[in-house]
Amino acid sequence: MNVLLVGSGGREHALAYKIHQSKSLDALYILPGNPGMKNLGINIDMNLKDINSIIKFCFDKKIELVVIGPEQPLVDGMADFLRENGINVFGPGKKAADIEAKKSFAKSLMVKYHIPTSGYVEFKSSEQKEALQYIKTQKYPLVIKADGLAAGKGVLICNSVSDAENAIKEIFVDKVFGASGDKLIIEEFMEGEEASIFAITDGKDFICLPSAQDHKRIGDNDTGKNTGGMGAYSPASLITKEILAVVEEKIIAPTIKGMENDGRKFIGCLYCGLMITSEGPKVVEFNCRFGDPETQAVLPILEGDFLQLLYSASAGALDKNAVKYSNGSAVCVVAASKGYPDAFNKGFEIYGLNEVENDIVVFQAGTKEADGKVVTNGGRVLGVTAITKEMDLKLAKQKAYAALEKIHYNGIYFRKDIADRAIL
Numbered sequence: 142m143n144v145l146l147v148g149s150g151g152r153e154h155a156l157a158y159k160i161h162q163s164k165s166l167d168a169l170y171i172l173p174g175n176p177g178m179k180n181l182g183i184n185i186d187m188n189l190k191d192i193n194s195i196i197k198f199c200f201d202k203k204i205e206l207v208v209i210g211p212e213q214p215l216v217d218g219m220a221d222f223l224r225e226n227g228i229n230v231f232g233p234g235k236k237a238a239d240i241e242a243k244k245s246f247a248k249s250l251m252v253k254y255h256i257p258t259s260g261y262v263e264f265k266s267s268e269q270k271e272a273l274q275y276i277k278t279q280k281y282p283l284v285i286k287a288d289g290l291a292a293g294k295g296v297l298i299c300n301s302v303s304d305a306e307n308a309i310k311e312i313f314v315d316k317v318f319g320a321s322g323d324k325l326i327i328e329e330f331m332e333g334e335e336a337s338i339f340a341i342t343d344g345k346d347f348i349c350l351p352s353a354q355d356h357k358r359i360g361d362n363d364t365g366k367n368t369g370g371m372g373a374y375s376p377a378s379l380i381t382k383e384i385l386a387v388v389e390e391k392i393i394a395p396t397i398k399g400m401e402n403d404g405r406k407f408i409g410c411l412y413c414g415l416m417i418t419s420e421g422p423k424v425v426e427f428n429c430r431f432g433d434p435e436t437q438a439v440l441p442i443l444e445g446d447f448l449q450l451l452y453s454a455s456a457g458a459l460d461k462n463a464v465k466y467s468n469g470s471a472v473c474v475v476a477a478s479k480g481y482p483d484a485f486n487k488g489f490e491i492y493g494l495n496e497v498e499n500d501i502v503v504f505q506a507g508t509k510e511a512d513g514k515v516v517t518n519g520g521r522v523l524g525v526t527a528i529t530k531e532m533d534l535k536l537a538k539q540k541a542y543a544a545l546e547k548i549h550y551n552g553i554y555f556r557k558d559i560a561d562r563a564i565l
């Protein structure tokens with residue numbers, strides 16, 4: 142099979158790593174890819190918005206499957222354009238991607254289909270006065286979210302009326318999230334622990350990959366600003382068999398069915414961000430794609446033919462036996478640039494990428510090649526993943542941090558406590 146993978150981050154590097162292992166793969170092209178993916182496929186340079194050139198490329202190279210990694214091209218409708226031209230795609234169309242692109246839509250879907258989540262109200266920017274009035278009547282903490290895409294940064298936890306006033310001002314007046322903040326939602330705060338589950342679906346049927354837990358804050362012990370994710374481990378032991386059964390029955394199945402009923406059939410990876418509360422699992426957010434960095438911990442502990450799984454979902458006949466959990470575990474620690482998630486410098490040479498052991502995979506994210514060297518080129522630079530054959534997160538953590546000792550660049554920063562909540 143000839144495959145085109147869209148994206149360039151750590152998630153896409155993990156997707157490429159897994160697709161490359163498939164016996165059914167002939168050629169893997171990556172648009173645009175990153176230096177770490179060069180030994181897994183052929184990186185190609187094309188404008189992601191130039192859909193006609195991408196369609197022509199697919200015909201020229203006899204592409205049988207396009208896998209779209211990031212949310213933006215999905216939200217822009219890339220999957221629809223490709224499908225309209227007869228090309229198989231793993232990834233939802235624009236209307237289905239609304240489940241991530243419009244939080245107010247995701248909430249209304251959950252209300253309509255009785256999917257457990259926190260209570261909420263929504264306000265348009267023209268209703269700023271009403272929003273400011275509403276927050277005076279609420280219990281704290283509460284959560285204010287920009288309605289649209291915000292790279293994981295559009296969620297503001299407010300501990301007081303004054304925090305909430307500032308959040309509304311940031312979104313509606315300062316427009317820190319641009320047009321994504323033309324609407325906001327105000328939600329009840331949920332107590333509990335978070336976990337992520339990826340459901341791979343052909344629009345009707347689904348399977349869940351091993352669970353994971355992300356670490357969203359920049360500092361140890363979950364302190365400081367929200368980021369795109371500073372590390373993840375898999376599986377997440379808080380997702381017991383019993384909890385998974387509830388998630389499948391009460392959350393994933395009705396969501397996939399509801400999307401289909403509403404003319405928004407979802408084909409791809411439905412990311413379920415969950416809060417495990419005392420009342421059971423509830424949805425924090427849905428995303429329309431694989432999570433990052435969770436993918437870098439989840440995919441290495443899958444056995445079987447991952448490409449077959451993606452292809453069968455795209456073709457509407459999900460092969461539920463294509464992959465299985467290896468019984469192992471994985472810890473991914475993100476190495477970032479000093480200053481992230483605020484301003485940071487880039488262009489620093491990365492040393493030690495090839496000095497890691499066999500059970501370590503260094504997924505590249507914010508990197509590029511300059512003068513034949515790999516240099517930093519983003520806030521989240523690498524995802525260093527250690528894999529164990531058996532479920533042993535303590536060992537996986539030790540190995541990941543030992544590998545990080547061999548990797549250097551100016552301004553390297555990483556959390557020291559990834560997976561501790563599952564170990565201690």
Ligand code: GLY
Pocket residue numbers: 293355369370428431432433434435
């Ligand atoms: N790890 C969170 C996300 O992918 O949105």
